[in-house]
Amino acid sequence: MKNKLFEDFQPTNKDEWIAQAIKDLRGKSFDEMLISQSLEGIQIAPFYTQEDLLDQPSLxxxxxxxxxxxxxxxxxxxxxxxxxxxxxxxxxxxxxxxxxxxxxxxxxxxxxxxxxxxxxxxxxxxxxxxxxxxxxxxxxxxxxxxxxxxxxxxxxxxxxxxxxxxxxxxxxxxxxxxxxxxxxxxxxxxxxxxxxxxxxxxxxxxxxxxxxxxxxxxxxxxxxxxxxxxxxxxxxxxxxxxxxxxxxxxxxxxxxxxxxxxxxxxxxxxxxxxxxxxxxxxxxxxxxxxxxxxxxxxxxxxxxxxxxxxxxxxxxxxxxxxxxxxxxxxxxxxxxxxxxxxxxxxxxxxxxxxxxxxxxxxxxxxxxxxxxxxTISIFQKVKDKMVSIQSSGGWWNLVDQNIIQEEVKKTRIERQKMILDGKQTKVGVNKYLDSSSKAAPIETSKEEESNSQLKRSRESFLVENQTPSAS
The missing domain is CATH 3.20.20.240 (Methylmalonyl-CoA mutase)
Structure with a gap:
């Protein structure tokens, strides 16, 4: 027996979903309220439908x-x-x-x-x-x-x-x-x-x-x-x-x-x-x-x-x-x-x-x-960035000029400052702190990083290594 359960429901396109969301938002901007942007510059919508993939490469x-x-x-x-x-x-x-x-x-x-x-x-x-x-x-x-x-x-x-x-x-x-x-x-x-x-x-x-x-x-x-x-x-x-x-x-x-x-x-x-x-x-x-x-x-x-x-x-x-x-x-x-x-x-x-x-x-x-x-959005951004790298002489050329190192370090400090300033929540570090936890000792043994080097670090490094304020 054919299942006809869904024939009673009319299909809803994305524009209709957005219109309903705007109605629920009481006229507020859909983009400002519900669309976010990732660290990579990719816009994240609150929902997706098949229409979002119609003009995209198939995976x-x-x-x-x-x-x-x-x-x-x-x-x-x-x-x-x-x-x-x-x-x-x-x-x-x-x-x-x-x-x-x-x-x-x-x-x-x-x-x-x-x-x-x-x-x-x-x-x-x-x-x-x-x-x-x-x-x-x-x-x-x-x-x-x-x-x-x-x-x-x-x-x-x-x-x-x-x-x-x-x-x-x-x-x-x-x-x-x-x-x-x-x-x-x-x-x-x-x-x-x-x-x-x-x-x-x-x-x-x-x-x-x-x-x-x-x-x-x-x-x-x-x-x-x-x-x-x-x-x-x-x-x-x-x-x-x-x-x-x-x-x-x-x-x-x-x-x-x-x-x-x-x-x-x-x-x-x-x-x-x-x-x-x-x-x-x-x-x-x-x-x-x-x-x-x-x-x-x-x-x-x-x-x-x-x-x-x-x-x-x-x-x-x-x-x-x-x-x-x-x-x-x-x-x-x-x-x-x-x-x-x-x-x-x-x-x-x-x-x-x-x-x-x-x-x-x-x-x-x-x-x-x-x-x-x-996935497709990441692919396009990575592809564009790789084309730019190759047009600039490739990985070795950019590293010899410290360009890759400087770019990653810039992103690193921006992300660490987001934790330090509380713009991004990190449980146990800048929010919902455990009062029984001991403060982490300052990392005095960390090796210096030269301009030509790129060493690993941690997102919470600035918070954990703040100089204690004078009492």
């Missing part, structure tokens, strides 16, 4: 394509790995952290290494075939990778069953330690050569998260990151397909819930579109996005509230389509890792999967009028 080809279809029967359609960061001076202590994490919900590791570690101790009883391993070098990346390769061979692991990659972006290294252009290309080529026998281990990383954690907005973050990727491809002198096949896109996900969902989605769209410009055929679901919750949003005075921030940020990353998710410790700003903070970080991803069932629907926002419109 239908990216719907339900956030990860490859699982090959194992019974596996949930939405798959992301739960990443635990391991940073310790003792290999034995690190091994205990690793085994505890893997036995309690984690299925991926970030190993912070300098290349001198005894991996036989650190990774004792670890089976790479069943997890993902990401290496984050603190020194020469090739030394770290060579040490990892040696361990794989000594332990007779199947090299075709090693999954993960290296989280090292030479462009970000330039912004922090002034790495030279030729040195960046040399290291990148050596990493690629060392991965020859590891077909599922990616060695080229573009780190959007550094721009985010330095204070950049979403458009700046994507435009600067993708412009760096263009310079890498142009300098690399290898088949662009090799670059895209070995690419990890690393991003940090902040507090603007829907904007961050759209940002992660746009990384997949832009990567696939860029690959096609280089005549590389890449499936959208094969783009690998490593997301982490934001360091920029974390506060030192209301540390427990950071758990809530981590939760909404993790949701944005998952719903946006990340393939690996690292939830930062809620006390990452203040303290060394503890069993409690590691467990809380690990369990956020577990709860979102096992209790919130976010793994049961592949792409819940596919076709959402609001998210589609927002």
């Amino acid at each position: 239908e080809g990216f719907h339900h394509r956030v990860n490859p279809q699982p090959q194992i029967p019974g596996i949930s359609p939405r798959v992301w790995s739960n990443v635990t960061r391991v940073e310790t001076k003792s290999e034995k202590d690190g091994n205990a952290i690793i085994l505890n994490a893997l036995q309690n919900g984690s299925d991926a590791l970030v190993l912070v290494l300098n290349g001198d570690e005894n991996l036989s101790v650190l990774l004792k009883d670890v089976q790479p075939a069943y997890i993902q391993i990401f290496l984050e070098p603190t020194s020469e990346p090739t030394q770290v990778f060579a040490n990892f390769n040696s361990w794989l061979q000594q332990e007779n692991h199947d090299l075709e069953q090693v999954f993960g990659g290296i989280l090292w972006d030479g462009f970000v290294k330039r912004l922090i330690d002034d790495l030279g252009r030729e040195e960046l290309i040399r290291i990148s080529r050596e990493l690629l050569d060392l991965s020859h026998d590891l077909p599922n281990f990616k060695t080229i990383s573009i780190d959007f998260s550094h721009y985010h954690n330095s204070g950049a907005n979403a458009v700046q973050e994507l435009a600067f990151g993708f412009s760096a990727l263009i310079d890498l491809i142009e300098d690399f002198s290898v088949d662009p397909k090799v670059v895209f096949d070995n690419l990890i896109l690393r991003t940090a996900v902040g507090a603007d819930y829907f904007m961050e969902i759209a940002k992660v989605r746009m990384i997949r769209v832009l990567t696939q579109r860029m690959a096609s410009l280089y005549h590389v055929s890449q499936k959208a679901e094969d783009v690998f996005i490593f997301s982490e919750t934001s360091f920029w949003t974390k506060s030192r005075v209301d540390v427990q509230t950071n758990m809530l921030r981590n939760t909404t940020e993790a949701m944005s990353a998952i719903l946006g389509g990340c393939n690996a998710l690292e939830v930062l410790r809620h006390d990452c700003v203040n303290n060394e890792a503890t069993e409690f903070s590691l467990r809380m970080a690990r369990n956020i991803s577990n709860i979102l999967k096992e209790e919130s069932y976010l793994d049961q629907i592949l792409d819940p926002f596919a076709g959402s009028y609001f998210l589609e419109k927002l």
Whole structure:
């Protein structure tokens, strides 16, 4: 029997909805009262309809394509790995952290290494075939990778069953330690050569998260990151397909819930579109996005509230389509890792999967009028900004003139002053303060940032480091 339930309701177009809203507003301006503007300069309407997408590029080809279809029967359609960061001076202590994490919900590791570690101790009883391993070098990346390769061979692991990659972006290294252009290309080529026998281990990383954690907005973050990727491809002198096949896109996900969902989605769209410009055929679901919750949003005075921030940020990353998710410790700003903070970080991803069932629907926002419109709006702004960057000589040229650094720092101070002046609410920092919380000590050990550098900071930094007034 045909369901005729909706035939009794007449369709309503957007103009009629707006007219009703103006009537309810009693003649007040619809635009002034209900339309807001994001930090990126994107206008956000109170509602969207199908009419908003009629003249927009279609994103239908990216719907339900956030990860490859699982090959194992019974596996949930939405798959992301739960990443635990391991940073310790003792290999034995690190091994205990690793085994505890893997036995309690984690299925991926970030190993912070300098290349001198005894991996036989650190990774004792670890089976790479069943997890993902990401290496984050603190020194020469090739030394770290060579040490990892040696361990794989000594332990007779199947090299075709090693999954993960290296989280090292030479462009970000330039912004922090002034790495030279030729040195960046040399290291990148050596990493690629060392991965020859590891077909599922990616060695080229573009780190959007550094721009985010330095204070950049979403458009700046994507435009600067993708412009760096263009310079890498142009300098690399290898088949662009090799670059895209070995690419990890690393991003940090902040507090603007829907904007961050759209940002992660746009990384997949832009990567696939860029690959096609280089005549590389890449499936959208094969783009690998490593997301982490934001360091920029974390506060030192209301540390427990950071758990809530981590939760909404993790949701944005998952719903946006990340393939690996690292939830930062809620006390990452203040303290060394503890069993409690590691467990809380690990369990956020577990709860979102096992209790919130976010793994049961592949792409819940596919076709959402609001998210589609927002994603397209970000795409247009990022595209325009990238065109401007390329017409100005590319990423390296702008960085050599300190233009990128100055632009991000300007945005950073504007955002921090919004918190300081109370123009933007941050719970526990400038509103709803916990009277039992101790004031955060002033960060006297923070390294100076030169004009040519761009280092990470935090949104609440100015509030937390105000000079106490004289009593």
